[in-house]
Amino acid sequence: MSLELQWYPSLAAADFPAADYEQLRQQLADSAPFNHLGWLLAAEAALTAGQQLQVLVGRDQGRLCLCLPLVRGTERFGPLTAQVVRHLGYPLSDRIALLCDLPAKAAAQVLRAIRKQLPHALLQLDEVPDDAATHSLLSRWARRSSTHEQRLNCRVPVHRIVPEDRQEISGDPRYKLRRARKRIAACGAQVRRVTPNANTITPLLDAISAVEELSWKGDDEVGIFSGRLRRQWMYQAFTALAAQGLVRMVLLELDGRCISYRLGVFERGRVYDYNLAFVPAYAELGSGRVLLEEWIHWGLDDGWEWVDASRVSLHNSSHQLHERMSGAVEHQRQSFYSWRPSGLALGLALRLWQRFKPQLQRLRQKTSATAAEPDSPQENPDALTGHSQR
Template identity: 25%
Template sequence: MATALTGLTFEKISTEEEFAALGDSWNELVRAMPRPSPHLLHQWLLAWWRHYGTGNELAVHVAHRGNELVGALPLCVRRRHGLRVLSFLGAEQIALADLLLAEDEGAEVGAELAKHGASTGHDFADFHGLPSSSRFAAALGPSRLELIVRAEAPVLELNGSEWEAVYRTRLSSKHRGLHRRRCRQLARLGTIQTTVARTRDELAPALEVAFELHALRWRGRPDRSEFGTPRGKEFHREATAALAALEDVVRIVTLKLDGRPIAFVYYLALEGTMYCYRLAFDPEFQRFSPGLVNRYDALENAFAEGVTRVEFLGGMERYKMELADRTEPLFEGLGLPQSLAGRLVVSGRLNGIRLRRYVKRSSAIRHFYYEGLAPARRLFRIGTGS
């Protein structure tokens, strides 16, 4: 009897050359996602693997119906502290990660891909950026993969509104007044200009400016992102150039004062959605709020290009929540242990998360930690020289 799997062939892609050959057919699957992720576009993932894949194992599972690519699960096995960790390509740098299916393929195909992915040799799995509607997580089930909220991910639905209408109705009069005041103050300092880079030739210099502003913004402060690292810079140079050549999804909006860049917003536009990615400003101009001014410039540009939805991603910062309709959280998925060491790591991490949640809910324990244990924590800091 014929089933949904009849006529399908499944394969594991384990070399860069094999993955590179998938090309355009891969991006068609990304665009068919319920919540398409630009971080799953072929050019983005291939560039990430080239710069972060050394010493790791490529494990991309694909499904073909005849010669047509109809499903894919972009995984890799990374080595961390002597253990093999199954994760999405993109690891912690990815958002809205999930398995990919052609529009006319059913859940059975996704379940089979998930089965193949879970059978990849590893110690435990750690998947970042999963949406709440993840087909991959649903196929595995909660007993095999536990989901933990990692980002609230605010979302703005435009519903055909113009930017001016959203600006006027979503922002308070006080906030609009602050924005106008900052614009006037900056204009008194010199000539203000906003540029939008989207072609390969425009993006290359705009990206270098973004690196410089990012470094200024985070100088002397802990920066857990990869954006400003040597490897991170090389990755973004390759990814933005490749995407600009074939997909036209990258935008870098830069605010300049007398030709000097003072703020940038780096976002991706895919299937009518703006995905906010990175922003920073020159702290020398902090009292003039150039980041605030440039954020609204970037939103206005995205609206003018016809976006109908904004994925702010990340946390619930005030400027996001003032505009957002709701949050659609992103999750980290932990589980699928295949070894004793893997089981111990998953159990330890999940128990640690549960303990932190319990402590946050209990006012008595919070008081004990912050007040009762304060002398011990101070003594520990002195003893460790920190």
């Protein structure tokens, strides 16, 4: 293989091979809508002044076989400050496949090019699906790093849509779903399916962003529309995806006003359940479960294959798709520490933390257990009479 590497300063560069990029994306089974050029162009437009984008493209005999849009920025790790390189799209892209169709023997050449063009302490790839296609490549990167860490980001529940989904779900979820439907019917709200296009999506984004702003996500400023740059990114990205027919929404509306929604991205028979929110005043309706059921029914009507939770919390996930999941997709965080002094220092700090973290956790658990123990009557005379010391 004769791999030719080239750097572009932007995905919007006039000579960037957009058509070849899309062809490569379509060829790779694990690519997601978050690899879509429209999504990544929106992510690029939302970069801050301190972030540098460089796009590494590889060709084999003229065929595009690699495209890695990488962003370098400065991040703090406790008392340390270091240069970190990430895949464009962090942290709002729920799943990023590496657009790489290379043999493992090309790994060293690609990593050398990245380290030369974007000197860094840490190259970190988040939300990467754990697939065999890039496993050998990343394994070789690991062997060429001063320290390597692979962590589970999350285990995403997915549901295979089958004809039996026409029937009611069994168990406790069935009663929760029935109660939610009754409450929704009683207040007169209606569920609506929407497939927006580039001309109709802006008022819909206005409506759902207003719902998110009223929700806890808006209060905590962690929503996908929170802040100017995130809002700009989402509007530009979803407009681009809607122009390709890739956006789906299920809305709960009362008197023509959206009070709850699920926002999804659809491709290759799979709807990614990207975002949801509801107006707190209507929390008792239990609309989330009803709208998730609507995804499944829509899939039955239109021949979809999967409902995918897109991303969930690693611990204590409350996503309702757990109730009917038929499989899971694991996301990994791959961290490659360079041989530069800053990379060696960060890697050493990581290894020390990994060594002492279990001891610290045991100490905290022991302290918490001691604090939770009730005082004996001899030590606390007030306990004999029921008096409080507060």
